[in-house]
Amino acid sequence: MGRKSRTDNGEESVHIDQVEDQSEVLFCDFSGGAVGHRLRFGGGRGQDLPKAAGFTKGRTPSVVDATAGFGRDAFLLASLGAEVTLIERSPDVHAMLEEGMARAREADEKVAQIIARMTLLFGDAKEILPGLAPEVVIVDPMHPPRKTKALVKKEMRVLRSFVGADPDAEELMKVALSAAEKRVVLKWPAKADPLAGIRKPSHQIMGKSTRYDVFMVG
Numbered sequence: 367m368g369r370k371s372r373t374d375n376g377e378e379s380v381h382i383d384q385v386e387d388q389s390e391v392l393f394c395d396f397s398g399g400a401v402g403h404r405l406r407f408g409g410g411r412g413q414d415l416p417k418a419a420g421f422t423k424g425r426t427p428s429v430v431d432a433t434a435g436f437g438r439d440a441f442l443l444a445s446l447g448a449e450v451t452l453i454e455r456s457p458d459v460h461a462m463l464e465e466g467m468a469r470a471r472e473a474d475e476k477v478a479q480i481i482a483r484m485t486l487l488f489g490d491a492k493e494i495l496p497g498l499a500p501e502v503v504i505v506d507p508m509h510p511p512r513k514t515k516a517l518v519k520k521e522m523r524v525l526r527s528f529v530g531a532d533p534d535a536e537e538l539m540k541v542a543l544s545a546a547e548k549r550v551v552l553k554w555p556a557k558a559d560p561l562a563g564i565r566k567p568s569h570q571i572m573g574k575s576t577r578y579d580v581f582m583v584g
């Protein structure tokens with residue numbers, strides 16, 4: 367996002383309005399890096415997210431990831447055999463995902479099979495979810511600022527510079543709770559206060575830095 371102006375000597379220059387981390391590009395890579403590593407060495411259905419989403423040895427639910435972001439959670443669940451619909455409302459992030467998925471389809475046969483189970487939608491999940499009747503909804507809004515000084519991972523800082531905070535997370539959770547047929551999983555920082563205005567979770571799965579609040583419905 368740039369704004370043009372004239373310098374003292376009359377030359378045109380471009381000012382970057384949102385300097386923060388927008389100098390960095392949004393990029394998603396489904397076949398290398400952290401995602402590829404998790405695919406090769408991850409703990410399968412024993413990982414916290416699939417457990418929270420109700421994946422068992424014999425059961426693979428259909429999932430809507432209402433907050434797609436980098437698509438990593440969706441990719442993990444699709445790698446375990448689930449059909450996953452991803453919803454993203456930021457045009458920049460949606461474009462990044464679309465490109466990342468297209469690249470991954472070309473890169474590697476195994477990864478392409480996983481991507482084939484992922485359907486990406488553009489828009490606000492609060493409007494789209496009620497028309498989908500999903501078994502399981504995953505909600506992972508931008509997390510509240512940390513109470514500690516621990517630095518947020520760079521890629522999340524870059525993402526935040528594009529999408530900002532998600533102040534309507536409570537509203538999204540309410541829509542998710544009425545749309546899901548089986549359960550809603552809220553991914554939230556382990557030590558953060560519960561999301562205001564939402565009923566208590568049915569149970570929690572606690573990780574080192576992340577927890578999964580599981581809300582059974584129906």
Ligand SMILES: C[S@@+](CC[C@H](N)C(=O)[O-])C[C@H]1O[C@@H](n2cnc3c(N)ncnc32)[C@H](O)[C@@H]1O
Pocket residue numbers: 432433434435436437438439440453454455456459489490491492506507508509525529532538
């Ligand atoms: C923390 S990131 C999600 C990261 C994701 N779980 C992953 O594995 O990469 C949150 C994303 O959800 C998107 N988002 C938040 N609220 C949304 C809504 N109501 N509808 C669609 N997208 C939403 C934001 O634009 C942002 O890209």
